[in-house]
Amino acid sequence: MRRVVRRLLSVGGPRERMEYDVVIVGAGPAGLSAAIRLKQLNAELSVCVVEKGSEVGAHIVSGNVFEPRALDELIPEWRRDETCPVKTAVTRDRFLFLTEKWSAPLPTPPTLDNHGNYVTSLSQVVRWLGVKAEEAEVEIYPGFAASEVVYDDEGGVRGVATRDAGIDKNGQPKENYERGVELCGTVLLAEGARGSCSEAVISKFGLRPNRQSYGLGVKEVWRSSKTTPGFVQHTIGWPLDSGTYGGSFLYHMDDLVHVGFVVGLDYKNPNLSPYLEFQRFKHHPAVAEHLEGGECVQYGARVINEGGFQAIPQSLTFPGGALIGCSAGFLNVPKIKGTHTAMKSAMLAAEAFVDGNLESYDERLRASWVYEELRAVRNYKPSFDYGGLYPGLVYSGLSAYALRGNEPWTFPGARHADSETTKPSGPKIDYPKPDGILSFPLLTNLARSGVDHDDQPSHLRVRDHLKDDVLGNAKSLKERGGPERNFCPAGVYEYVDDNKTPSLVINSQNCVHCKCCAIKMPYDYIDWTVPQGGGGPNYTLT
Structure with a gap:
């Protein structure tokens, strides 16, 4: 004891x-x-x-989408437990390639065959x-x-x-x-x-010894009276370009629709905003049809590991x-x-x-x-890293259907830290203004995360040796395009003009603990520490 x-x-x-x-x-x-x-x-x-x-x-x-294999081993009787929230069995998978206006169905790869799995709220599980x-x-x-x-x-x-x-x-x-x-x-x-x-x-x-690589997932939960419980949809393609890894998910559960977008954090353009990519993505006809008439009730964001086998x-x-x-x-x-x-x-x-x-x-x-x-899937993500979208699709299809993960080679993992892949400049992206119906300003969605940090010191600390350059001279903005203004899905980092001199403001009270800034920040200038206990988002449906 x-x-x-x-x-x-x-x-x-x-x-x-x-x-x-x-x-x-x-x-x-x-x-x-x-x-x-x-x-x-x-x-x-x-x-x-x-x-x-x-x-x-x-x-x-x-x-x-919950695969119950481990739960079967841990609590074999879970299906007989009325209190268990794992209830909505997957009934249909759909996999689409998107262009800006159109969608094309693709064969559902074996890895996305969800027969026997369940749509759940992991927060409730x-x-x-x-x-x-x-x-x-x-x-x-x-x-x-x-x-x-x-x-x-x-x-x-x-x-x-x-x-x-x-x-x-x-x-x-x-x-x-x-x-x-x-x-x-x-x-x-x-x-x-x-x-x-x-x-x-x-x-x-x-x-x-090998680098971990990451993706940032942003997600909303919608309440709707037009759901098809158990329906699962994944997409690749638009709105991302062929050099940026990512895709979407959309799941129906009872009267809820879970919709989200994942962007690999090894992207290059400092002007790319995963949050705004997600917002314009929802206007695609293949997505909007699942959301129209519903109500967005929760928002959240979190990074995920994408290094796979090579990064264990x-x-x-x-x-x-x-x-x-x-x-x-x-x-x-x-x-x-x-x-x-x-x-x-x-x-x-x-x-x-x-x-x-x-x-x-x-x-x-x-x-x-x-x-x-x-x-068995060790070469999937590296094939996209080295070849881009279309060669990656060809190789992953070959691996899934023919080689079945038995290829005698293993591609190297991430060659660079995700923060090092961001270019100093890139093409400007003209994101459409949110309409307040399908897409929302960031701060509107942030309120749906339930985020709260009481009066306390900032848990997002600029490293001592970089304070003058970052806070005083806006080094990231001047030299790297200030990508933190765009990658943060909570509006934590912003630059304001004070007497025509830009300065960095860190709104740590907005932080949803996604950890993106600990990964993608130029010069690795942020030390992400935990806030006082209880601070952060308060998810119930995600």
Whole structure:
């Protein structure tokens, strides 16, 4: 059982320290699956899950067609559980190539054959998993953001520390000030793509020799009386050019339509806005017909891992813990699914821990269906990176239908960090003005995310050695075209003219925690840190 080792003595003094057998960072599909599996195997283990969202599921955004393979293993009886939100079976797949005015049906590739899968709200699935974990006596602490990794005298990980709460924007303690807590035990990092603690550990221990690459997904949920539950549509092509990787998803669920757009963050033009690409995309006839007459009720955004097989860390474990789920990067890119692989990786890590050999998690993962599945599609995304849209389509079709992932070669992964691919300038894109019916100004949609950060210091920090250049001299705008004005799907970064001198304003209160700025920012000038616990979006339907 956990022990409280020391108590808060004074403001800024030593943290309270609490010891557990296992500390899990992130109450997403991976974190909760690990917690449940640990308790299934040994009910006496003390397991703690910390979650930066205000409640479990508040920071979960996904265009989710749910593959139940891992859930079948974790909770075999889920189909008989009336409380389980996985209910809408996929009934039809459609795959389209878009031009500006027209659409052409394409054969649905095997990776997008969703027979046996379900349209879900992943936010609701995670809430349900949270209930299952609490029933197993897992301690879950929403609203507690793990802000740093704590190391022991030998340099290994001994736990994490949560951020101090009750500090105003000037850094002064308020009446409700509370010192952060140190949570010690074997640490399983399940923060999702580009988690701050995960990236710190990956860097410290050199776990990933190859670059991870990312895409940014922006999404809306619409309420409509004209849905066809179980209908699934994916598109490629317009509005992106042939050199920009991306595509769309649209899913019907009960009286809801989930619609979103994903843009690979290795795009080149600094004037490209993933948000505005999404807004004009919705006016295409093949999309608008699903939204007309409905009401947009929620908006969200998040980056996803796109590095695939080549970007899996060479070691998933480190002294004192392991990477699970999207912290490691198990998204199946052509399938556009990562929940099932994230959950399975978490279960394997839990099993390795209970067997007394966490280091065997690497071997177990590489012997599992997760590794087999990702290896089979390892060349899909690189074929687009090296050849563009049309050669990529030809190769991916050849791989899917003929080679079936058995080709004896493996293309290299990402050649450059996503921030390095942005050109200093590019063609201007004339985005149409949102009409307020199918498309919306960014701030209108931002209100639908439920984002909230109370009075607190900015969690988006300009690195000290770049402050003068970035804040004082607008270096990114002058030298790189200021792409942060366009790639951020929450309007966090803007340049204002002060006496005819442009200056950068960081509206950190708008941040929906998509992590795009930690990936695409010129000069890597932003240090993305967690805000005080509970800050950020509040999703319920995504």
